[in-house]
Amino acid sequence: MAASFFNNKARAAAVAAAGSSKSKAGDSKEDSTRLQPWVEKYRPKSLDDVAAQEHTTKVLQRTLQASNLPHMLFYGPPGTGKTSTILALAKSLFGPALYRSRILELNASDERGIGIVRDKVKNFARAQLSQPTGLDAAYRAQYPCPPFKIIILDEADSMTQDAQSALRRTMETYSRITRFCLVCNYVTRIIEPLASRCSKFRFKMLDNSAAGSRIANIAEQEGLELEDGVVDTLIRCGEGDLRRAITYLQSAARLVGASNGPAKDADDDAEMTDAGSSRVITIRSIEEIAGVVPESIVESLVQAMQPVSGGSAYEAVSKVITDIVADGWSATQILGQLYTRVVFSEAIPDIQKNKIVMLFSEMDKRLVDGSDEHLSMLDLALRVAGILQGN
Structure with missing residues (x-):
């Protein structure tokens, strides 16, 4: 061992091997960043990066300065920044050193019945805070590190009623050292006793x-x-x-x-x-x-449904619908684009639009229930054609 240490060739080989291993590690890290989904790669790192939710971020910025948070309820359509906002807030509060010990995040993919609330959530909520050691003054100046933990329940509207009821008492008992943030798409699916304990933040669709x-x-x-x-x-x-x-x-x-x-x-x-x-x-x-249907195909269907003098629109409509089904286009997508064309058309009287919209709602329910797409679209197109002809 000592002989190999004093051997210059052996030392040079060892240094080269160490350098190559470091370069390989750096390359692998760069590859993992490059192959990362852009949704995660460009997720907001701070509250300032959250787009088009100023009404929410302004309030959270003030609570961040005061280092005190209430229980929170984030609700709104998907893809509007609810989860990104609470994660950015948590990182701004605790920093990388305390993030793992102070944050518990549960998603809809996790089991979240009453057993998880009584076991995992309750155990994390009642765990006493340990005073962090080894944090210098610069770290504390950058991150407030308030004396509480945060439990994030993403897509909380998928939790059962029993689990939400069990969560209500846990929020009250351990509110001194634990804050809860419920994230959901439909606020009406959160029981009222739980929603009343939270400050509500509505996330609107991005302009x-x-x-x-x-x-x-x-x-x-x-x-x-x-x-x-x-x-x-x-x-x-x-x-x-x-x-x-x-x-x-x-x-x-x-x-x-x-x-x-x-x-x-x-x-x-x-x-x-x-x-x-x-x-x-x-x-x-x-x-x-x-999966957007080309405008030419939608236009051909609209033209086939137009009134014809002294005849039926069945042949023209049936041919277009058969071609659409053969090409594999989604009936739901066709329904949405056809709805936009018909409802916003100035050539169709309002009384006819009223009847056609009722047909669209009925057809949407049929497709959700699993009806045959070919027959459903054919039935819809022929009934719309009949309304346009004044029948």
Whole structure:
């Protein structure tokens, strides 16, 4: 061992091996960051990064300065930043050193019946706080580190009634050292005794300007080349869900091979595309990924339903519906786009729109219940055609 230590060649080989292992570790870390979903990669790190929820972030900023939080209830549509906001708040409160010991996060994928509330949640809530050691003054100046823990129950509206009732007493008993944050899509599914113990924060759907600026920023950081109108198409296809819009953007970037990966990955992506295809993300590629039916197909169905003199619209409607089913388009997507075309059409009288909307609601229920898509769309189109003809 000593002989090998004093051997210069052996020492040089050991140093080279250590350097190569470090470089491999760095490369693997870089690869993991590159392969990370963009939804997680660009998740807000602080409250200032949360987009279009100023009414909520302003209140939370003040509570952050006071280092005192109430029990909170975040509710709103999916993809509007509820989970990202509470995670950013928790990181701003405790920092990386105390985050794991002070935060308990349970998602809908976890078992969250009454047994989990009585066992895991209650045990974490009643555990006494240990005074952190080894934290310097600079760390405490940057992170307040208040004397309480936070339990985050994501998608709390999926919890059973018994579990919510059991949670009510736990929130009261250990409120001195534990704060609860309930995150849900439907606030009406939270029992009233639980909701009344929380400060409610409503997350609204992102407006086009806020969502568009965030998508454009991600595209710029990833070095993507976008066709004019792609950002607006992503917002429209996302329907207010920023998470869905970012996922569509990443899928489109992977489809055209426009990611900033190494040359090897670029070659792999090139095999997925045609030899003469462009590396520009187009509106059509976004619509294909989102499953949006081309306007030409919707227009052909609308034309087939128009009144015809001295005849029935069955032949024309049946042909278009058969082609739509054969091409594999979603009946739910057709229903949504057809609804937009009919309801916002100025050529159709309001009395007819009223009748047609009732048909759309009935057909939507049928599709949810699992009815045959071909027969459902054919029935809807023929009944709409009959209304347009004045029958």
